[in-house]
Amino acid sequence: MAAVTEAPPPLAPATPEQKPPPGRGRLVPYWLLLPGILWLLVFFVMPMVYQASTSVQTGSLEEGYQVTWHFATYWDALSEYWPQFLRSVLYAGSATVLCLLLGYPLAYLIAFRAGRWRNLILILVIAPFFTSFLIRTLAWKTILADGGPVVGALNTLHVLDVTSWLGITAGDRVLATPLAVICGLTYNFLPFMILPLYTSLERIDGRLHEAAGDLYATPFTTFRKVTFPLSMPGVVSGTLLTFIPASGDYVNADLLGSTDTRMVGNVIQTQFLRILDYPTAAALSFILMAAILIMVTLYIRKSGTEDLV
Amino acid sequence: MKTTTDTGGDVRLSGIGKTYGSFTAVHPLDLTVPQGSFFALLGASGCGKTTTLRMIAGLEEPTSGTVSLGEQDVTRLPPHKRPVNTVFQSYALFPHLDIFENVAFGLRRRGIRSVKKQVEEMLELVQLGEQARKKPHQLSGGQQQRVAVARALINHPKVLLLDEPLGALDLKLRRQMQLELKRIQTEVGITFIHVTHDQEEAMTMADTVAVMNAGRVEQLGPPTDLYENPRTTFVANFLGTSNLIEAEVDSRGGGDIVVKAGDCKLTLPEARCPAPVTAGGRLLVGVRPEKISLVHADDAGGIPAGRNRVTGRIAGSSFIGVSTQYVIDSPVCPELEVYAQNVDRDARLAPGAEVVLHWSPAHTFGLDAAQDIDAGVQDIGEEAA
Amino acid sequence: MAFLRRLRSRLVVIAGLLTLGYLLLPNVVVTVFSFNDPKGRFNYTWQKFSTDAWTDPCGVADLCGSLSISLQIAAWATLGATVLGTMIAFALVRYRFRARGAVNSLIFLPMAMPEVVMAASLLTLFLNLGAQLGFWTILIAHIMFCLSFVVVAVKARVMSMDPRLEEAARDLYAGPVQTFVRVTLPIAAPGIAAGALLAFALSFDDFIITNFNAGALVTFPMFVWGSAQRGTPVQINVIGTAMFVVAVLCVLAGMAVGNRRKRQKAA
Numbered sequence: 001m002a003a004v005t006e007a008p009p010p011l012a013p014a015t016p017e018q019k020p021p022p023g024r025g026r027l028v029p030y031w032l033l034l035p036g037i038l039w040l041l042v043f044f045v046m047p048m049v050y051q052a053s054t055s056v057q058t059g060s061l062e063e064g065y066q067v068t069w070h071f072a073t074y075w076d077a078l079s080e081y082w083p084q085f086l087r088s089v090l091y092a093g094s095a096t097v098l099c100l101l102l103g104y105p106l107a108y109l110i111a112f113r114a115g116r117w118r119n120l121i122l123i124l125v126i127a128p129f130f131t132s133f134l135i136r137t138l139a140w141k142t143i144l145a146d147g148g149p150v151v152g153a154l155n156t157l158h159v160l161d162v163t164s165w166l167g168i169t170a171g172d173r174v175l176a177t178p179l180a181v182i183c184g185l186t187y188n189f190l191p192f193m194i195l196p197l198y199t200s201l202e203r204i205d206g207r208l209h210e211a212a213g214d215l216y217a218t219p220f221t222t223f224r225k226v227t228f229p230l231s232m233p234g235v236v237s238g239t240l241l242t243f244i245p246a247s248g249d250y251v252n253a254d255l256l257g258s259t260d261t262r263m264v265g266n267v268i269q270t271q272f273l274r275i276l277d278y279p280t281a282a283a284l285s286f287i288l289m290a291a292i293l294i295m296v297t298l299y300i301r302k303s304g305t306e307d308l309v
Numbered sequence: 310m311k312t313t314t315d316t317g318g319d320v321r322l323s324g325i326g327k328t329y330g331s332f333t334a335v336h337p338l339d340l341t342v343p344q345g346s347f348f349a350l351l352g353a354s355g356c357g358k359t360t361t362l363r364m365i366a367g368l369e370e371p372t373s374g375t376v377s378l379g380e381q382d383v384t385r386l387p388p389h390k391r392p393v394n395t396v397f398q399s400y401a402l403f404p405h406l407d408i409f410e411n412v413a414f415g416l417r418r419r420g421i422r423s424v425k426k427q428v429e430e431m432l433e434l435v436q437l438g439e440q441a442r443k444k445p446h447q448l449s450g451g452q453q454q455r456v457a458v459a460r461a462l463i464n465h466p467k468v469l470l471l472d473e474p475l476g477a478l479d480l481k482l483r484r485q486m487q488l489e490l491k492r493i494q495t496e497v498g499i500t501f502i503h504v505t506h507d508q509e510e511a512m513t514m515a516d517t518v519a520v521m522n523a524g525r526v527e528q529l530g531p532p533t534d535l536y537e538n539p540r541t542t543f544v545a546n547f548l549g550t551s552n553l554i555e556a557e558v559d560s561r562g563g564g565d566i567v568v569k570a571g572d573c574k575l576t577l578p579e580a581r582c583p584a585p586v587t588a589g590g591r592l593l594v595g596v597r598p599e600k601i602s603l604v605h606a607d608d609a610g611g612i613p614a615g616r617n618r619v620t621g622r623i624a625g626s627s628f629i630g631v632s633t634q635y636v637i638d639s640p641v642c643p644e645l646e647v648y649a650q651n652v653d654r655d656a657r658l659a660p661g662a663e664v665v666l667h668w669s670p671a672h673t674f675g676l677d678a679a680q681d682i683d684a685g686v687q688d689i690g691e692e693a694a
Numbered sequence: 695m696a697f698l699r700r701l702r703s704r705l706v707v708i709a710g711l712l713t714l715g716y717l718l719l720p721n722v723v724v725t726v727f728s729f730n731d732p733k734g735r736f737n738y739t740w741q742k743f744s745t746d747a748w749t750d751p752c753g754v755a756d757l758c759g760s761l762s763i764s765l766q767i768a769a770w771a772t773l774g775a776t777v778l779g780t781m782i783a784f785a786l787v788r789y790r791f792r793a794r795g796a797v798n799s800l801i802f803l804p805m806a807m808p809e810v811v812m813a814a815s816l817l818t819l820f821l822n823l824g825a826q827l828g829f830w831t832i833l834i835a836h837i838m839f840c841l842s843f844v845v846v847a848v849k850a851r852v853m854s855m856d857p858r859l860e861e862a863a864r865d866l867y868a869g870p871v872q873t874f875v876r877v878t879l880p881i882a883a884p885g886i887a888a889g890a891l892l893a894f895a896l897s898f899d900d901f902i903i904t905n906f907n908a909g910a911l912v913t914f915p916m917f918v919w920g921s922a923q924r925g926t927p928v929q930i931n932v933i934g935t936a937m938f939v940v941a942v943l944c945v946l947a948g949m950a951v952g953n954r955r956k957r958q959k960a961a
Binding site for chain 3: 366367368387388389390393394395397398399401402403404405414415418419460461464
């Protein structure tokens with residue numbers, strides 16, 4: 001009975017009739033969750049509902065919009081902007097693959113080969129974050145400038161001939177081509193690939209490599225049969241963390257690309273902020289969200305990794 | 310927390326039990342731990358001993374029954390209001406505080422201002438005066454263990470609870486710490502309740518041992534009594550090793566029971582058989598391996614009269630220094646264990662040799678045959694718990 | 695042959711270092727061009743060395759004002775997201791309750807959503823509610839998308855915490871409040887700090903969501919965006935470089951302190 005005088009549990013307002021057992025109140029978790037979850041419900045879930053409703057409205061800015069269940073907006077949006085959708089998937093997909101190819105050696109290097117340089121390299125991977133990503137993206141304008149050393153070198157090595165043939169560059173230019181956009185996307189989201197890769201590689205017991213070597217595996221076989229499968233959680237979360245933001249990005253396409261490289265993000269942004277055609281913008285954004293959610297779910301199912309959070 | 314009279318510090322558990330949903334961790338049990346004693350709760354992992362300890366500490370709320378310290382019923386008191394302290398398994402030292410602050414933690418929480426002298430004295434008691442300003446992870450396992458003891462003892466609890474305190478230490482250090490803890494307990498005179506799965510540890514340290522199995526106390530008493538007079542097969546097997554032979558009661562009289570196992574007749578004192586005895590009824594006859602003498606079959610003539618004897622063949626032997634352990638294949642029991650001191654070794658006692666085992670009837674005990682004969686036998690792999 | 699074999703064994707190292715170079719190249723360019731004296735409005739081609747921008751970083755209209763707005767928003771968003779996120783993380787790790795799966799999904803979804811989708815839908819909400827776009831709408835949005843990241847960071851730390859530490863505190867006469875303040879909070883602190891740092895970085899550098907919900911207010915990323923259309927002042931590079939250098943120095947100093955502690959431990 002002396003327990004009645006006990007101070008309330010941390011962070012939980014005491015409810016008057018509650019008989020506190022000598023542990024924790026039953027309602028404590030709900031009190032802890034309440035403010036944050038409420039925030040997400042009001043400012044994350046509710047906007048989605050509003051957006052869904054907006055996407056089936058008709059009307060005009062002057063006369064106001066009415067919900068008329070006008071699903072044709074979806075059809076119109078898709079038939080008009082399918083190239084931008086396709087581009088988003090292609091650019092984001094290429095950037096993700098490039099991130100994996102570029103990021104894996106670096107993550108591997110940090111995890112197994114860096115020795116006492118490990119922390120320094122990790123810092124160097126994270127440090128660019130402290131400079132605004134827009135400033136860094138603008139720097140690519142300088143790096144890829146027409147007639148600059150990078151473009152010159154690519155030209156001399158006939159790389160640009162190949163990329164022109166692939167249709168991702170035009171003539172002697174790199175800037176304002178798909179290649180520049182993909183390069184910018186790859187650059188911007190590379191750390192989001194490296195860090196999860198590093199985390200999962202670092203957890204691998206180095207003795208496993210020795211054991212594989214002891215059991216007659218060549219270094220390459222060791223990588224294929226031991227290291228890579230064990231780093232799968234990192235690969236999965238890295239590709240998701242790269243692909244999802246890249247597919248919705250419009251900054252790279254805008255700063256480094258041209259009107260021919262517009263992605264779905266650019267369309268949503270223009271419809272929403274300049275043309276003020278809210279139903280179309282809402283429908284586009286809803287399609288993008290649905291596409292991403294479906295892809296993510298399928299991908300997670302397939303790779304069998306559930307513990308991403 | 311006044312001065313204690315003779316019985317004022319007894320820990321009394323009355324009908325205390327704990328269930329989680331449909332699983333019963335501890336069956337309602339009564340237990341009194343006299344003040345100033347060193348009490349051990351012994352059992353395999355999952356037997357309910359730690360839950361019992363946590364209910365005394367207040368970290369677990371009993372489903373039924375009460376916990377009393379002396380005259381005070383503390384069942385409803387939260388842990389921070391109980392004059393009880395715990396030495397946790399793997400110590401639970403606060404990693405963000407140094408050794409001094411770890412030890413001073415309880416004093417400070419009770420609003421005591423000048424803690425320096427007390428903490429220093431306590432660190433001296435556990436021989437860690439030099440380490441006061443180090444962080445826990447800078448100490449060895451044995452040192453951390455002593456900090457955990459000091460951190461609890463400085464509060465002068467009525468009872469000190471120890472939850473597998475030596476489990477994380479290697480064998481040699483564990484032996485050393487057993488003696489150390491025993492010394493500290495004698496010095497401070499506080500009641501210690503010690504939870505362990507290591508029967509040797511319990512027997513070395515405790516005045517009284519309670520053997521727990523599946524949420525029940527199987528038997529309670531001083532270590533020698535438990536060892537010599539186990540009352541259940543679980544205790545017989547869990548505490549050391551026992552040879553249990555299935556037998557049939559032949560006759561009784563003169564304070565002795567005579568049983569028949571195969572074509573051997575064995576005698577045991579009536580006083581050492583807690584099970585009901587009826588002529589023709591079944592009984593388990595037990596004898597500890599070190600009580601048995603082993604002679605080669607050729608020398609069987611030299612065995613004094615009046616001893617229990619069993620014949621067999623040596624199935625295996627292992628030499629472990631002070632003694633040799635033999636496994637005997639006998640018609641009355643497939644695997645009899647015998648420990649023979651290495652005083653004069655008989656070269657003929659090798660696997661395959663025909664032998665006669667003999668022991669004094671006074672060293673024989675009887676158990677109820679209705680029980681599982683293998684209860685409490687430790688399998689390989691169980692030890693890791 | 696020996697040379698080839700050595701090259702092959704170093705292949706990972708070489709490839710890794712090339713990637714590192716790719717990552718750092720723009721920062722080098724940003725730094726070099728902070729000393730440029732460009733002809734015309736854009737700072738994309740090298741003209742001649744000058745320290746003008748460094749001696750007068752606020753010399754461009756609205757730049758330092760936007761920087762201060764961004765810092766304020768980032769500070770408040772960090773505070774809000776850290777408090778709310780820490781509470782959720784504790785609830786998730788320490789308690790059993792109904793709707794656990796739903797809560798987990800609600801935390802995960804904002805991280806799996808392209809920014810532009812969240813930005814557009816939030817704007818729809820604000821327009822429908824007739825909210826005045828500006829400081830508060832940006833702050834609300836930033837707390838919303840930083841929240842999940844704080845939860846993840848704190849949760850990882852609290853999960854690795856031994857619950858026996860809190861039991862030990864309660865056993866040693868600390869009441870619930872004291873246990874939380876003296877033991878739980880200090881031990882969870884690194885996770886909370888990591889979450890807060892992440893929230894600050896995300897909020898400070900956010901462009902897409904801010905751009906949708908800012909109204910007439912201009913944050914630092916929005917200023918940079920605007921200048922990409924109108925003309926990029928060298929001062930942008932100065933601020934970018936300064937932030938990079940300060941951050942790296944802070945981290946290196948922190949590491950040096952950590953190393954010294956480690957060495958003391960060894961002694």
